[in-house]
C-alpha cells in the first residue's frame with residue numbers, strides 16, 4: 001500500500017505543479033497516470049509545439065515545460081505510479097481514501113486531487129478476436145521499455161507518428177520489425193516516412209501495405225499474426241505485437257465515483273476546487289465551473305488554492321501565514337532550508 005498526503009490522479013501539468021505547491025506546505029504527493037510518462041496532453045499530444053501563454057516564458061515547448069515542472073517538483077520527492085489507471089475509490093471511516101488502479105496497486109491518502117484532464121487516454125484497440133487474452137502477453141499498446149523488444153520479432157500496426165517512430169527505433173533493437181498499415185500512405189512526419197522507407201531498402205524494416213492484421217495466434221502468448229493484403233492472408237511469426245492506432249481520452253472510471261459530473265467534467269466549488277465529496281478535489285481541465293477556461297495557467301492557479309485548502313483540512317485549527325517563496329525559502333513557511 002502506497003501512503004501519501006495528497007494522491008494526485010493525473011500527471012499532466014496541473015498534477016505536476018501540485019507537487020510543488022503541496023511541497024511548500026510540507027505535504028507529500030504521489031501521482032498516478034494511465035500513460036507511461038508524465039506530462040499529460042503536453043507530452044502525449046504536442047511535445048514539440050511551442051506554448052506562448054505560460055507566464056514568464058515568452059515561448060516554451062510543451063515537452064520542455066513538462067521537464068521544467070518535473071525539475072521544480074523533484075526537491076519534494078513525489079512518488080509515481082505510471083502506466084496504471086485509477087479505477088476505484090473507497091472511503092474509510094477516518095475520512096481517508098484508498099484508490100486502486102487497474103493493475104491492483106493500492107494508494108492510501110487523506111486527500112485526493114483529481115487532475116485527470118480530458119480523462120485517461122485509452123488506446124484505440126483493433127477489433128480482433130481474443131485480443132484481451134494477449135494483452136501483456138506479447139501485446140502492448142504502449143512501449144514502456146524498448147529493451148523488452150531486444151532480439152525479438154516485432155510486428156507494429158499503424159500509420160501515424162508513433163508507429164513510424166517506434167519502427168525506426170526498434171529497427172536497431174529487435175531482430176525483425178514488420179510494419180503493417182492499412183493504407184499505402186503514412187500519416188506521420190515527412191522525415192519519419194522517408195526514414196522507414198530507407199530502412200525498408202536495407203531490409204531493417206519489413207513494410208506491408210495496404211494490409212490489416214486479421215488474426216492473432218499463440219497458445220498463451222503471441223506467436224504470430226495473420227496479415228491480409230488484397231484478399232490474401234499470410235502468417236507472420238511474431239514474439240511481440242504492438243498496435244499503435246492512437247489514444248482517445250475518456251473520463252473513464254472516475255465518472256463512477258459519485259462525483260457531480262456536468263458535460264464530462266467534474267463540478268467544483270471555486271472557493272477551493274473541492275468536489276461534492278469532501279476531501280476530493282478536481283483541478284485543471286477535468287473540472288468545470290462558471291467561466292472555466294481549459295488552460296495550463298488556470299490549472300496552476302487551481303492547484304495552488306487547492307493545496308491551501310488541503311493543508312487546512314489536514315491541520316484543522318493550525319495557523320499559518322502565507323509567505324513568498326523568495327522570502328521564506330523554498331522549503332516552506334517556517335523559512336527553513338534543507
Ligand code: FAD
Nearest residue numbers: 010012013014033034040041086116117119120284285296
Ligand atoms: P492533462 O494534460 O490532460 O493531463 C491529465 C492526465 O491525467 C493525463 O496524463 C491522463 O492520462 C491522466 N488520467 C486521467 N484519468 C486518469 C485515471 N483514471 N487514472 C490515471 N491517470 C488518469 N493550453 C495552454 O495553456 N496553452 C496552449 O498553448 C495550449 N495548447 C494546446 C495545444 C494542443 C494541441 C492541445 C491538445 C492542448 C493545448 N492546451 C494549451 C491545453 C492544455 O494542454 C491543457 O489545458 C492541459 O494539458 C491541462 O492539463 P491537466 O494536467 O489538467 O490535464
